[in-house]
Amino acid sequence: xEESTTTEESLFKTAWQTxxxxxxxxxxxxxxxxxxxxxxxxxxxxxxWGLLQGALGDLGALSRTLRRATPFIFxxxxxxxxxxxxxxxxxxxxxxxIGTICSVAVGINFEGLPGIIHLPLALLxxxxxxxxxxxxxxxxKVWRGAHEVITTIMLxxxxxLFAAWTxxxxxxxxxxxxxxxxxxxxxxxxxxxxHVYDSARIPRILPGILDRVHWGIIIALLVxxxxxxxxxxxxxxxxxxxxxxxPHAADYxxxxxxxxxxxxxxxxxxxxxLAGAVExxxxxxxxxxxxxxGAGFEGITIAMLGQLHPLGVVISSFLMGALDAxxxxxxxxxxxxxxxxxxxxxxxxxxxxxxxIIRSLYRLPEKGKGRVRRLGWG
Amino acid sequence: xxxxQKVTKFLSRGSVIFTFLLFLLAVIVDQTDMGTVPxxxxxxxxxxxxxxxxxxxxxxxxxxxxxxERSGIINIGIEGMMLAxxxxxxxxxxxTNAMPLGLSLFLSTLTALLLGGLMAYIHALLSxxxxxxQIIGGTxxxxxxxxxxSYFFNPNWMSVGKFGTIEIPLLSSIPVLGRVLFSNGLIxxxxxxxxxxxxxxxxxxxWGLRTRAVxxxxxxxxxVGINVNRVRYVNTxxxxxxxxLAGAFLxxxxxxxxxxxxxxxxxxxxxxxxxxxxxxxxxxxxxxxLFGYTQALQNELLLAGIVDIPRxxxxxxxxxxxxxxxxxxxxxxxxxxxxxxxxxxx
Numbered sequence: 001x002e003e004s005t006t007t008e009e010s011l012f013k014t015a016w017q018t019x020x021x022x023x024x025x026x027x028x029x030x031x032x033x034x035x036x037x038x039x040x041x042x043x044x045x046x047x048x049w050g051l052l053q054g055a056l057g058d059l060g061a062l063s064r065t066l067r068r069a070t071p072f073i074f075x076x077x078x079x080x081x082x083x084x085x086x087x088x089x090x091x092x093x094x095x096x097x098i099g100t101i102c103s104v105a106v107g108i109n110f111e112g113l114p115g116i117i118h119l120p121l122a123l124l125x126x127x128x129x130x131x132x133x134x135x136x137x138x139x140x141k142v143w144r145g146a147h148e149v150i151t152t153i154m155l156x157x158x159x160x161l162f163a164a165w166t167x168x169x170x171x172x173x174x175x176x177x178x179x180x181x182x183x184x185x186x187x188x189x190x191x192x193x194x195h196v197y198d199s200a201r202i203p204r205i206l207p208g209i210l211d212r213v214h215w216g217i218i219i220a221l222l223v224x225x226x227x228x229x230x231x232x233x234x235x236x237x238x239x240x241x242x243x244x245x246x247p248h249a250a251d252y253x254x255x256x257x258x259x260x261x262x263x264x265x266x267x268x269x270x271x272x273x274l275a276g277a278v279e280x281x282x283x284x285x286x287x288x289x290x291x292x293x294g295a296g297f298e299g300i301t302i303a304m305l306g307q308l309h310p311l312g313v314v315i316s317s318f319l320m321g322a323l324d325a326x327x328x329x330x331x332x333x334x335x336x337x338x339x340x341x342x343x344x345x346x347x348x349x350x351x352x353x354x355x356x357i358i359r360s361l362y363r364l365p366e367k368g369k370g371r372v373r374r375l376g377w378g
Numbered sequence: 379x380x381x382x383q384k385v386t387k388f389l390s391r392g393s394v395i396f397t398f399l400l401f402l403l404a405v406i407v408d409q410t411d412m413g414t415v416p417x418x419x420x421x422x423x424x425x426x427x428x429x430x431x432x433x434x435x436x437x438x439x440x441x442x443x444x445x446x447e448r449s450g451i452i453n454i455g456i457e458g459m460m461l462a463x464x465x466x467x468x469x470x471x472x473x474t475n476a477m478p479l480g481l482s483l484f485l486s487t488l489t490a491l492l493l494g495g496l497m498a499y500i501h502a503l504l505s506x507x508x509x510x511x512q513i514i515g516g517t518x519x520x521x522x523x524x525x526x527x528s529y530f531f532n533p534n535w536m537s538v539g540k541f542g543t544i545e546i547p548l549l550s551s552i553p554v555l556g557r558v559l560f561s562n563g564l565i566x567x568x569x570x571x572x573x574x575x576x577x578x579x580x581x582x583x584x585w586g587l588r589t590r591a592v593x594x595x596x597x598x599x600x601x602v603g604i605n606v607n608r609v610r611y612v613n614t615x616x617x618x619x620x621x622x623l624a625g626a627f628l629x630x631x632x633x634x635x636x637x638x639x640x641x642x643x644x645x646x647x648x649x650x651x652x653x654x655x656x657x658x659x660x661x662x663x664x665x666x667x668l669f670g671y672t673q674a675l676q677n678e679l680l681l682a683g684i685v686d687i688p689r690x691x692x693x694x695x696x697x698x699x700x701x702x703x704x705x706x707x708x709x710x711x712x713x714x715x716x717x718x719x720x721x722x723x724x
Contacts, residue, residue, distance in 0.1 A: 040530065088513055144705035149454055149513065150653070151704065153646045154697040161697075165690035175688055297521050304514065342525030350518040354508035 022305050022312070024358045025351035026319065033344040037336060047336040054329025055322035059210060061329070067212040067283065069321025071096075073220035074275030076302030076313040076320075077227050078134075078268045083308055084231060085264035086244035091137055091152025092272040092299045094159030095130040099273025100280050101163045102129030104287045105180055107196025107280070118199040123219075123277050130273015131266040133159060138265025142258040148265070164289040167191045180287070192288035202282035214282035221314065223274070228310040240264055272299070301349040320345070397667045400426065404554045425674045426558045431632060433670025434569045435460065435641075438624035439648025440655065440662035441569075441576055445617035446498070447657060448580065449610045450593040450716045452512040455501050455519030457645025459494040459618045463625025465527035466493035468636035471537040471629065479539045487565075487626045494622020495615045497523060502614040506607050509720045520645075528638050541565060541631040563631040565623065572620070577659040589613055593714035596721040606721045621645070643697070650700045656711040665703070672696045 034044035055065050075092045082089035103126035110118060137155060140146040169186035170177035177186045182194040202214045231237040242250040243260045251257045284291055302320055306312025323345070327338035351358055359366055403421040439456045446453035467490035474482035497519050504515040541563040549560040559570075580586040588609055591599040596606045624644070629636050647669050654668075655661025676695045 036526075036529070090517070140701070140705045146701070146705040147653075150646060150650050151701055153643060154650075154701045154704075157643055157697040158694050158701075161690045161694050165688050168688065168690065178688070297517065300514075300517055301521075337529050339525055339528035339531075343522065343529055344525075346518055346521035346525050349514070349521060350504065350510075353514045353518065354504055354510045356508045 018307070020364065021355045021358055022307065022316075022352055024362055025305070025355075026348055028351050028358065028361065029344050029347035032347050033340055036343060037340060042336045042340075043334060044336075046334040047330050047340070050330035050333035050336075051323070051326035051341075053326070053333070055326030057329075061325060063210040063212045064325035065318065065322045066210065066217055067214075067321075068324040069317045070214075070217045070220050070282070071275040071279045072298060072302055072317035072320050073217075073224060073314055074271050074278065075299030076306060076317050077224060077310060078271035078275070078303075079299040080303035080306065080308045080310070080313050081227060081231070081271060082264055082268040083303060084244050085240045085260060086247060087138070087141075087148055087261065087264060087268070089134070089137075089152060089265070089268045089272075090149060090297065090300065091134065091155050091269070092275075094152065094156035095133045095269040095272035096276040096279075097156075097159040097163040098133040098276070099126035099130035099270075100276030100287055100291070101166050101180065102126050102273070103200075103277035103280055104193050104196060105166075107200035107285075108180070108194045110200075111197055113197075113199055115199040118197065119202065119281065122196070122200045122281055123274065126273045126277025126280075127270040128273070130276065131270035134269015134272070135262055135266040137269075138262040141265075142261050160289070163287070164191070167193050167287055167289065182286075190288075193286045195285045196281060200281055201285060202278065212283065216278035216282040219274075219278060220317075223271070224310040224314050227271075231310075236260075236263075298345065301345050301352075304349055304352050397664055400429075400667075400671065401555060401558070404558075420675065420678070422678070423554055423557050425671075425678050426554070428674035428677055429667060429670040430558060430562070430566065431670075432673040433666040434566050434627055435624040435632075435644050436648045436651050436666035436669055437569050437573060437663055438620050438627065439645050440652040440666055441572055441659060442494075442617040442621035442624070443649055443652035444576065444580070444657055444659060444662060445589075445620060446614045447652070447717055448593045448714055449589045449613035450596060450714055450719065450721070451502065451505055451610050451614050452516065452718045453498075453501065453614070453617060454513055454516035454646070454649060455497065455523075456621045456624075456648055457641050457643070458516075458520035458523035459497045459501075459621035460625040460628070460641045460645050461520075461527055461639070462497045462523040463490035463494040463622030464629045464640060465523075465531065465625070465636055466490050466622070467626040467629045468535070468537055469530070472535040475536075475538045482539070483541060483630055486630055487623070490622040490626035490629075491619040492622070494625065495619040498614045498616075498618020498621070499611075501618070502611050505614075506610055506720070512718050524639060527636075531636065531638060535636075537629070537635055540629075540634045563627075565627040565631045568623070569627070573659050573663045580659065590714070593716055596716050596719075600721075600723050606723065610721075624648075647696065647700050650704050653711055653713075654703050654707060657713065668703070669696060669700060672699045 030048070034048070037044040037047060054061055056062055075096065078092050078095070079089050103122045106118075106122040106125040110121070113121075133155060137148045137151045140151050141148050166178040166180040168175070168178035169181055169189050169191040177183070178191075180193045182192055185192050202216050204211070204214050205218070206213065231241065239250065239255045239260050242253070242255060243257050243264075247257050250260070280287060280291075298320055302313055302316040305316040305319070306314070323341050327341045330336060331338040356366070358364070400421060404423060404426050439460060442456050442459065443453050467486040470489040471482060471486040474485055477485075500522070501515050501519050504510040504518065505512045543561055543563060544567070546560040550556040552560070580589065588599065588604050592604060592606050592609045600606050625641070628640060633640070648666070651665035651669055652662050654665035655663065673696045676692050679692050680689055
């Protein structure tokens with residue numbers, strides 16, 4: 001009896017120790033965000049109340065939160081996975097784009113295919129597209145030593161231009177329309193694809209109740225579990241983590257570090273690509289160049305806030321999803337510009353990456369816990 | 379792989395030679411009847427003018443990177459510092475529209491320098507005092523600048539007036555060269571002079587020696603009495619100010635207005651120029667001209683409409699060239715040895 005309480009107590013203690021930095025980082029970011037609002041003459045209480053209402057106030061709000069969280073889980077996992085391998089993937093938005101157009105390409109073709117084949121095929125196309133895009137950066141790093149920070153950013157621009165071209169309606173200067181553009185829309189000079197066939201759409205979980213939530217969120221949770229298993233329970237996961245912590249040791253131990261880097265970037269890219277596929281097949285049903293899906297730098301904040309752990313990523317995604325979903329109502333209710341959310345996100349990243357700020361602010365004992373390997377130009 | 383190396387070797391060693399050749403060709407094309415349409419697209423005076431205009435923010439960004447990185451602080455946040463500078467310049471320009479133009483421009487530029495410096499100071503604090511991974515720190519700066527500038531931005535703001543062209547007497551009447559180099563706005567001249575100034579300072583001054591020592595071997599620098607982290611703070615803040623000036627250039631000299639996210643990846647291309655130039659001011663200058671030229675080419679090709687390639691692919695040009703160049707320099711560039719590492723004196 002006595003023993004069990006001590007284990008419970010220590011469990012509680014460990015939980016608190018793991019969670020204190022992320023929780024306090026979020027709290028501090030909100031407080032700092034409030035200061036910014038006060039400085040510019042806005043009322044943070046009204047704003048945050050509106051944010052909460054918009055994120056969780058009713059079923060519609062909850063539905064929006066879950067819907068926004070879905071792609072975030074994938075992109076957060078993408079960044080976290082690359083990070084585990086010692087790589088900094090700021091290319092999630094490009095991989096997302098390529099994943100999107102690949103899945104759309106499958107979705108608007110193959111009429112009459114049964115859903116049981118069509119949908120998985122479209123999802124797979126998204127994964128492969130994103131994986132290929134991510135692998136380019138990994139391969140350039142291994143083969144040419146090009147740092148992934150620069151290549152992935154540049155690939156983001158290339159990807160969004162490429163995606164825009166595929167649905168291009170055709171230009172005034174007699175330019176041909178892109179291969180995926182919908183002729184009907186193109187005739188009205190609108191650049192977008194047709195809608196994907198019903199057989200390639202991800203169904204809603206509870207239509208009418210949680211209106212915008214589709215099975216994509218279940219896929220996201222399963223994928224998070226899969227990534228956890230891959231990293232913690234497989235030899236390959238061990239190789240990735242070793243290469244991430246100390247590439248020289250990994251090399252010395254006979255692990256193929258180069259291969260690990262390329263494959264890790266491929267997996268990271270595949271995850272971001274899947275985000276694009278799920279977003280498109282579950283919600284938009286088509287692609288237009290302005291559908292960026294919010295896969296920008298959020299993935300980085302989510303991964304860091306989740307302490308690079310898949311479960312942490314899932315929880316952080318719900319938080320970021322809530323911020324995103326509530327932002328519109330916040331702006332409507334309080335007149336505070338929704339971009340304050342972006343500021344809060346940046347602050348969350350800053351505080352979670354600098355635990356010593358949090359520790360000194362809240363007088364927590366300094367701990368020499370092992371941190372992730374520094375990224376560097378190496 | 380062999381040919382690849384040859385090509386990129388030519389590109390990098392040649393980026394300064396490239397700049398020179400570009401001028402030479404332009405003179406020939408301009409002064410003779412060879413100036414048929416396609417040639418003018420590639421080396422006309424307008425292409426060269428555009429090259430310089432596109433290269434100035436890259437140049438300044440690369441100088442910003444060199445200032446920070448030579449002292450050992452990785453700076454991927456140039457993009458954010460630029461954006462902060464651009465927004466600051468714009469906000470103050472709008473508020474001071476009623477003032478005399480010179481004063482208004484002066485105040486706006488000053489704000490850009492201050493905001494760029496402030497952003498860099500945050501980066502330095504995170505990197506040095508709080509030992510945050512410097513790549514994450516840079517990401518924070520980018521997100522913060524994007525968020526804050528969008529939050530405070532008012533789409534109804536209109537800025538009136540910008541830096542005008544200053545013709546340098548005599549020099550500006552040299553054919554081609556005069557029209558490209560000696561007939562520009564103030565910040566362009568400052569940027570060009572800064573390249574030379576930074577080169578001299580970095581390699582021929584006490585400050586430069588200290589900076590390089592701190593970036594290469596902080597322990598040794600510390601032993602001889604250099605305050606390592608102080609040098610890093612100062613250099614990072616100076617770097618931020620230069621990046622802020624790049625932002626001021628975009629708003630006060632090139633575009634005249636502010637747009638959300640208007641830096642559009644220039645901070646990262648500047649970073650690539652810095653790497654390509656092997657962390658030297660002159661090398662980074664050559665690389666900036668090369669990248670600027672790809673943007674000019676993109677622009678001229680789109681305007682001329684002479685090639686039957688979808689415009690999206692032409693627009694990819696600067697980004698693809700950046701990837702190719704960064705992928706081509708393996709083994710021949712070397713970052714400062716102590717870059718990204720926290721220094722704690724014993």
